[in-house]
Amino acid sequence: MRYFRHPGFLIGVILLTLLLIVAVAAPWIAPMSPLETDLANTLAPPSAAHLLGTDQFGRDVLSRLIWGTRISLQVAVAVMALSLSLGMVIGAVAGFFGGWVERVTVSIIDILLAFPGFLLALALVAARGSSLETVIIAVALAFTPRVAAVMRAVVLTIKPRTYVEASRAIGMGTMRLLFLHVVPNSLPPVIVVATVSAATAILAEAGLSFLGLGVQPPAPTWGNVIADGQSFLASNPLISLSAGICIAVMVVALNLLGDGLRDTLDPQMRRSSGRVL
Amino acid sequence: MSDTLSAPPPALELVDATRVFTRRGGLFKKAGKAVRAVDGVSLTIRAGETLGLVGESGSGKSTLGRLALRLVEPTSGRLLVDGRDVTGVSKAEMQAMRRDIQMVFQDPYGSLDPRVTIGQSIAEPLKVHGLWDGDGPQKVAGVMSLVGLDPSRADRYPHQFSGGQRQRIGIARALTLDPKILVLDEPVSALDVSIQAQIINLLQRIQRERGLSYLFIAHDLAVVRHVSHRIAVMYLGKVVEMAERDNLYRRPLHPYTVSLLAAVPIADVRMRNRRRTSVTMGEIGSATNVPPGCRFHPRCYRARLVAAAGGVPTERSGDALLPRACLIDQPELRACGGADQVACHFPETPETRSEVATAVLQDIGYPPIRPIPL
Numbered sequence: 203m204r205y206f207r208h209p210g211f212l213i214g215v216i217l218l219t220l221l222l223i224v225a226v227a228a229p230w231i232a233p234m235s236p237l238e239t240d241l242a243n244t245l246a247p248p249s250a251a252h253l254l255g256t257d258q259f260g261r262d263v264l265s266r267l268i269w270g271t272r273i274s275l276q277v278a279v280a281v282m283a284l285s286l287s288l289g290m291v292i293g294a295v296a297g298f299f300g301g302w303v304e305r306v307t308v309s310i311i312d313i314l315l316a317f318p319g320f321l322l323a324l325a326l327v328a329a330r331g332s333s334l335e336t337v338i339i340a341v342a343l344a345f346t347p348r349v350a351a352v353m354r355a356v357v358l359t360i361k362p363r364t365y366v367e368a369s370r371a372i373g374m375g376t377m378r379l380l381f382l383h384v385v386p387n388s389l390p391p392v393i394v395v396a397t398v399s400a401a402t403a404i405l406a407e408a409g410l411s412f413l414g415l416g417v418q419p420p421a422p423t424w425g426n427v428i429a430d431g432q433s434f435l436a437s438n439p440l441i442s443l444s445a446g447i448c449i450a451v452m453v454v455a456l457n458l459l460g461d462g463l464r465d466t467l468d469p470q471m472r473r474s475s476g477r478v479l
Numbered sequence: 480m481s482d483t484l485s486a487p488p489p490a491l492e493l494v495d496a497t498r499v500f501t502r503r504g505g506l507f508k509k510a511g512k513a514v515r516a517v518d519g520v521s522l523t524i525r526a527g528e529t530l531g532l533v534g535e536s537g538s539g540k541s542t543l544g545r546l547a548l549r550l551v552e553p554t555s556g557r558l559l560v561d562g563r564d565v566t567g568v569s570k571a572e573m574q575a576m577r578r579d580i581q582m583v584f585q586d587p588y589g590s591l592d593p594r595v596t597i598g599q600s601i602a603e604p605l606k607v608h609g610l611w612d613g614d615g616p617q618k619v620a621g622v623m624s625l626v627g628l629d630p631s632r633a634d635r636y637p638h639q640f641s642g643g644q645r646q647r648i649g650i651a652r653a654l655t656l657d658p659k660i661l662v663l664d665e666p667v668s669a670l671d672v673s674i675q676a677q678i679i680n681l682l683q684r685i686q687r688e689r690g691l692s693y694l695f696i697a698h699d700l701a702v703v704r705h706v707s708h709r710i711a712v713m714y715l716g717k718v719v720e721m722a723e724r725d726n727l728y729r730r731p732l733h734p735y736t737v738s739l740l741a742a743v744p745i746a747d748v749r750m751r752n753r754r755r756t757s758v759t760m761g762e763i764g765s766a767t768n769v770p771p772g773c774r775f776h777p778r779c780y781r782a783r784l785v786a787a788a789g790g791v792p793t794e795r796s797g798d799a800l801l802p803r804a805c806l807i808d809q810p811e812l813r814a815c816g817g818a819d820q821v822a823c824h825f826p827e828t829p830e831t832r833s834e835v836a837t838a839v840l841q842d843i844g845y846p847p848i849r850p851i852p853l
């Protein structure tokens with residue numbers, strides 16, 4: 203498999219696989235319930251019973267982080283799927299068809315891009331009330347114009363290629379041409395943007411949760427754990443720090459994956475001896 | 480005209496085809512000037528014939544080639560394939576028309592999708608036209624062998640092939656639908672000289688075997704000489720000369736053709752050293768700002784010679800003295816010496832040939848040309 207010759211890609215995949223296993227197996231590998239409070243044992247330092255200590259309600263931090271992986275991965279995957287599918291279609295249509303379709307779309311994209319994505323998400327959460335779905339929709343909406351802008355830019359570079367005209371010359375219809383030749387050749391840069399956007403989505407979810415606008419406590423998310431720990435940064439830094447490290451690991455893993463995909467999706471980079479899966 | 484009823488219709492016919500490109504104005508920019516890339520061109524290609532189409536960059540020859548496939552829609556004029564008018568036909572009929580007329584592109588690197596195996600690329604026309612069936616793989620292998628490619632390499636990607644091989648792939652792809660006409664848009668310009676000969680031989684062999692008609696577009700007169708039966712010379716969107724191949728090289732009528740001949744590279748060193756004449760012309764004029772009268776007059780040596788010789792009404796234009804006719808009247812394409820046509824007020828007929836044209840013809844000599852059977 204050519205993909206796994208790329209070290210960054212390999213590391214990214216391994217990390218994400220581990221995170222995925224943790225997320226799926228959370229009920230079995232978490233030492234205790236992430237919601238169970240133990241008011242007799244609050245803010246405990248790391249011990250054999252609580253490997254990362256407990257928070258101010260005596261909840262096991264490790265268990266909360268393990269369960270938090272689920273929510274973070276859900277957000278990442280859902281945001282990526284939503285913003286990628288929407289943004290790609292919008293960007294491809296705008297770039298490929300041009301004319302007034304493009305002008306209208308580009309204006310809307312520019313207006314949306316002018317808002318900081320986080321503010322857009324904040325506004326939507328404020329309007330809809332906070333829940334996991336709202337967070338996902340809000341972050342995905344903030345990212346869709348970015349994906350669309352990149353997609354349009356890439357499609358504009360693909361459109362004048364001779365093979366596009368050659369496909370018209372054999373009588374290929376516009377839609378078939380768009381989805382058979384233009385979109386596949388536009389994918390690499392867009393996939394990179396999408397993986398980065400997944401990483402940023404996790405950050406955005408953590409940020410919103412930290413502000414109390416994301417997934418509501420006591421649900422275990424990494425952002426909530428950081429928020430819980432912030433009052434005790436001086437005495438118990440491990441609470442916020444361990445959640446921060448979780449976020450960093452997932453963001454790095456997604457970025458490595460994006461870089462690896464960018465490099466390996468380019469057919470010129472394929473070094474195999476001819477037959478490629 | 481009397482024999483049009485009995486003779487088979489030409490494979491391809493363009494009647495007064497015109498294509499005007501305009502740049503639409505935006506909020507802050509003015510609308511661009513109209514560019515008449517192809518300006519009232521009529522030509523026919525008979526079955527099994529190669530028509531060479533020659534002109535500099537910007538002469539509109541590539542646009543004309545695309546008009547023939549309706550890759551670019553004509554602004555006005557008509558397009559007939561096999562005697563059938565396909566100018567305004569529906570999408571479905573267009574689809575059928577595309578089976579008869581295919582194109583080979585100049586850039587062998589860019590004309591193939593890098594993510595698609597060459598076998599799939601060659602099969603694609605069949606799939607698009609709903610002709611893919613159990614025989615499909617055999618058909619693909621068939622055209623691959625025809626163009627000299629090993630069918631066992633069908634599952635490879637374009638970047639694994641050389642430029643010449645990719646051009647063979649492009650030709651194979653154009654042949655899958657078994658068309659009657661191929662538009663060849665500078666098919667060898669991007670290739671090494673040694674590969675050019677191979678591709679040209681291949682094209683000629685295919686033409687003989689399948690009775691194809693070619694519209695062979697080139698930017699100089701060197702390559703078309705070997706492949707064409709007739710040659711049309713284009714300048715700023717208009718055909719200025721249309722002649723039988725040998726006539727064009729032995730008695731070029733239009734001063735522009737003479738200028739192009741003066742630029743033909745000469746392979747024979749002794750001949751090349753004897754070359755005395757070069758006709759300097761400067762850059763091609765702008766298609767957005769076509770000069771009045773004959774559009775070639777700003778670059779025409781002949782107009783200056785004719786004016787200097789006297790005997791015609793003349794007028795100053797810039798620092799040159801030119802015949803008034805060249806400045807005012809746009810010459811139409813008219814018969815001049817048999818079937819050959821020229822659009823010039825003072826063509827270089829054998830009787831009136833200028834010393835410039837004589838010298839150019841002596842320079843290039845009459846190297847023997849392999850005859851191509853029609």
